[in-house]
Amino acid sequence: MRAAAPIVAEIRDALLRPEYERILARRLGMDPTDVHAEVRRHERRGRQGDAGAHEQRTAAPAAGAADTSAAVPVVTLLTLPRTGESLLERDALMGALQYGHQLDGELLQRAMSTPFTVPALDAVREAIAQIPDRQRPGWALQAVDAVREPYRGLGGELLMAAFPARDEQSAKASATDLCRRLIVRGLEREKHELLGAIQRLPADSDGARSIARRIVEIDGERQRFTEN
Known part of the structure; x- marks a missing residue:
């Protein structure tokens, strides 16, 4: 509050x-x-x-x-970067704070466990990820209060800002989709790092085979989150 x-x-x-x-x-x-x-x-x-x-x-x-x-410079919604990454993170946090109690708990937790690119938004993400029970009334307020300064005011703005959806059902669907997009983004980043790492290893090494298996797993996970 x-x-x-x-x-x-x-x-x-x-x-x-x-x-x-x-x-x-x-x-x-x-x-x-x-x-x-x-x-x-x-x-x-x-x-x-x-x-x-x-x-x-x-x-x-x-x-x-x-x-x-x-x-210390004040960070608000108006001062956030206007990039695709920033807008995705901003909207995902709005959806999480406002409709997190209606979302799948595991999906939301995984989405909020992936580091963000914008430090101010990442501070809000960290606070949300640390709340164990998002079904309890007032959990979003607890999350906002836990945001470290100087970003707590931004957390309050994200909680109060109008979420772009026609109704509650559309808002839930949109917030769920934003969580999936965050997860897919994290998987793509991991795959990119692994592709770079595997090139530095002998093709027949245990390390290369382990990385190759993980890449296959990532492709399967990515397909699951993009098709649902």
Whole structure:
């Protein structure tokens, strides 16, 4: 909640924010009243922080400038790389956080066990992979809270962002497909590494034969995940 509630608290539209509070409560399996109270608490804290920051800038502009230069860059959805790899990882994390309780547990765990290319997204992936029970209400909130800084806010955004799907059934199918694509990507990477390794070994060596068997296994696994 500490990562997602501040995002909702920043919504100034009085008509729009209650809807986001209801969405957050549904995704976390929490009472909407509790979510509303937490959002209000962060809203008040934000106002106090803004006032304090203004006083500091007025009293000591030089010190404020020094603090800004030393600040850790904030990573958000808007600052993520716009590459195919990044978009795949981003959407897969959105699907995992928002619909992980509806996905096959083994499939999701395997997808979340493969390192990502974008460090910020990989931090969120690691947090999801460490949650043992994704059927329990509030597990996604626990995962977001476990994301290491400075990426926790990004985890909250991924939890709250609109997942591109028409309905719940389509969302589940899309999230499942994204998990399969991550697994296939990992298999292709492993095969690429093995093909390089086998070229450095004598063709009749035990090592080469072992690698060849693994390549055959990878091809079989890849076919299984692409055909389902």
